[in-house]
Amino acid sequence: SSAASKSRKPLPPHVPHSVPLLGNAVPYGVQPVSYLRQCMDKFGDCFTFTMMGRKMTFCLDPDGNHFVFNVKLANATAEGAYDKLTVPVFGTEVVYDVPNSVLMEQKKFVKDALTTSAFKAYVPIIVDEARALFAAWPDSNESLELFPEMAELTIRTASHCLMGKEIRDQLHSNVAKLYHDLDAGFKPINVFFRWLPLPSYFARDRAHKIMTQTFLDILANRRTAAASIAAAVAADPSISAPPPPQDVLQSLMDAVYRDGSKMSDEAVAHMMIALLMAGQHTSSTSTSWIIFELARDPATVAALLREQAEVLTGDPNTPPHLLPELTYDALRKFTLLDRVMKESLRLHSPIHTVMRLVIQDLEYKGYTIPAGHFLCASPSVSQYDPAKFPNPEKFDPSRWETPTAGEDGIVGEWNINGVDIAQKAARSSYLPFGAGRHRCIGEFFAHKQIGAIISMFVREFEFEMKRDSKTGERPKAEPDFTSLIVMPVKGSSIEYRRREALRKA
Numbered sequence: 001s002s003a004a005s006k007s008r009k010p011l012p013p014h015v016p017h018s019v020p021l022l023g024n025a026v027p028y029g030v031q032p033v034s035y036l037r038q039c040m041d042k043f044g045d046c047f048t049f050t051m052m053g054r055k056m057t058f059c060l061d062p063d064g065n066h067f068v069f070n071v072k073l074a075n076a077t078a079e080g081a082y083d084k085l086t087v088p089v090f091g092t093e094v095v096y097d098v099p100n101s102v103l104m105e106q107k108k109f110v111k112d113a114l115t116t117s118a119f120k121a122y123v124p125i126i127v128d129e130a131r132a133l134f135a136a137w138p139d140s141n142e143s144l145e146l147f148p149e150m151a152e153l154t155i156r157t158a159s160h161c162l163m164g165k166e167i168r169d170q171l172h173s174n175v176a177k178l179y180h181d182l183d184a185g186f187k188p189i190n191v192f193f194r195w196l197p198l199p200s201y202f203a204r205d206r207a208h209k210i211m212t213q214t215f216l217d218i219l220a221n222r223r224t225a226a227a228s229i230a231a232a233v234a235a236d237p238s239i240s241a242p243p244p245p246q247d248v249l250q251s252l253m254d255a256v257y258r259d260g261s262k263m264s265d266e267a268v269a270h271m272m273i274a275l276l277m278a279g280q281h282t283s284s285t286s287t288s289w290i291i292f293e294l295a296r297d298p299a300t301v302a303a304l305l306r307e308q309a310e311v312l313t314g315d316p317n318t319p320p321h322l323l324p325e326l327t328y329d330a331l332r333k334f335t336l337l338d339r340v341m342k343e344s345l346r347l348h349s350p351i352h353t354v355m356r357l358v359i360q361d362l363e364y365k366g367y368t369i370p371a372g373h374f375l376c377a378s379p380s381v382s383q384y385d386p387a388k389f390p391n392p393e394k395f396d397p398s399r400w401e402t403p404t405a406g407e408d409g410i411v412g413e414w415n416i417n418g419v420d421i422a423q424k425a426a427r428s429s430y431l432p433f434g435a436g437r438h439r440c441i442g443e444f445f446a447h448k449q450i451g452a453i454i455s456m457f458v459r460e461f462e463f464e465m466k467r468d469s470k471t472g473e474r475p476k477a478e479p480d481f482t483s484l485i486v487m488p489v490k491g492s493s494i495e496y497r498r499r500e501a502l503r504k505a
């Protein structure tokens with residue numbers, strides 16, 4: 001260690017504190033992207049600040065993204081940074097409660113379940129759920145707060161597709177409330193403190209127990225059903241057994257680790273909770289942001305409708321109410337829709353900062369980043385880089401017509417297997433789904449889910465941002481960075497009218 005300490009480089013520049021105890025928590029917490037950009041202008045693209053007594057070292061720009069996302073396990077870990085936050089919510093034996101090699105296998109189990117044939121089955125489910133939700137709305141509304149509606153739709157679609165029909169059927173009783181209680185314990189402060197004497201944590205822990213039990217009961221029911229089918233087939237081989245459910249829950253029940261062992265029932269239940277938490281806000285906020293962007297861009301809405309009409313009927317002028325059912329195969333051909341989603345994720349990445357805990361000193365750009373620091377990347381910062389994305393504040397799907405230097409891979413084309421994920425290059429400005437071994441496995445599902453919802457939404461409604469009663473203007477939605485996932489501020493609303501031919505009355 002003496003050789004290492006002799007060659008120790010200087011620490012990254014430290015951003016001065018504003019409030020001694022909180023460190024830089026307040027400006028970072030309220031406006032992280034512009035705060036980080038200001039720090040970057042002053043201190044360069046690698047710097048440290050203190051938050052809640054912890055040193056957070058940011059590596060911004062594409063090199064920084066690459067450095068953080070592909071850091072070696074021996075140097076820095078995600079579980080070190082995230083376990084306080086996630087283990088009480090997800091539970092034991094999964095994700096950040098297990099060694100990284102186990103997480104890699106668990107991610108592969110999930111990824112393997114999300115096959116093309118599964119997606120073909122999911123798209124009609126998502127379409128039906130969207131149609132049912134929209135049908136329950138009045139024909140017009142001057143002020144609809146969008147995010148809670150999209151959150152409701154997402155929990156219905158994601159639970160139906162991923163968790164299984166049993167969970168979807170229980171949504172109206174207890175699952176939605178349990179989800180809410182779990183979520184209340186999923187706060188940025190928990191990155192720093194595992195447990196604070198707050199009432200919401202009692203609710204969180206209680207919800208975790210009941211949710212786990214709910215999944216355990218479903219597992220037991222599925223086993224009983226499978227056993228009685230097997231017995232019936234054994235007694236009478238002419239009976240044809242119904243296929244097992246095609247969802248992630250079933251795949252995890254059947255999955256086998258490389259060492260031949262299986263996930264315990266608790267681990268399966270906990271993994272389902274983890275997926276629910278990982279997918280819910282990220283997808284529902286992304287859907288909301290796309291609609292908010294489209295609410296200010298009627299030309300793109302019209303072009304999206306022409307694209308659907310062209311792909312589904314061969315005639316771009318087919319009116320929305322005469323369009324045939326949306327399918328997985330059609331969705332794959334909506335290139336403008338892809339660009340819209342991509343551009344909205346550039347501007348509104350749900351996860352603005354990712355973190356690792358340094359466990360062995362690192363060297364980066366002439367600095368030593370010592371053990372104990374949180375090592376952070378913020379793709380949201382590079383996604384606003386004017387050098388890569390001219391006029392970066394502007395929502396402009398056409399910037400994706402030519403693949404940009406900032407781009408890394410195409411949505412959905414990433415392929416998981418132990419080696420590929422670890423070696424995927426991350427020297428990119430555009431990484432809303434992360435990179436490297438912790439890269440998102442829900443991207444393709446999210447992409448299909450969000451794409452189907454947006455396609456159904458533009459068919460059904462004409463919409464704008466809500467008019468401000470005082471100014472008469474229609475202001476854009478603003479981001480709220482104070483929760484873990486970047487959401488629109490409370491109250492962000494649209495005005496809509498159902499298209500003439502689709503009205504109920």
Ligand code: HEM
Nearest residue numbers: 278279282283286351354432433434438439440441442446
């Ligand atoms: C990881 C973003 C939807 C499951 C990640 C990461 C990001 C991300 C940035 C990397 C985190 C890190 O490196 O620390 C998103 C976005 C989504 C989305 C923008 C939607 C628009 C989903 C969905 C699921 C999901 C729907 C579940 C079906 C996961 C899982 C990981 C992950 C399991 C791996 C965590 C790890 O390996 O440490 N996601 N996600 N995500 N996401 Fe997503």
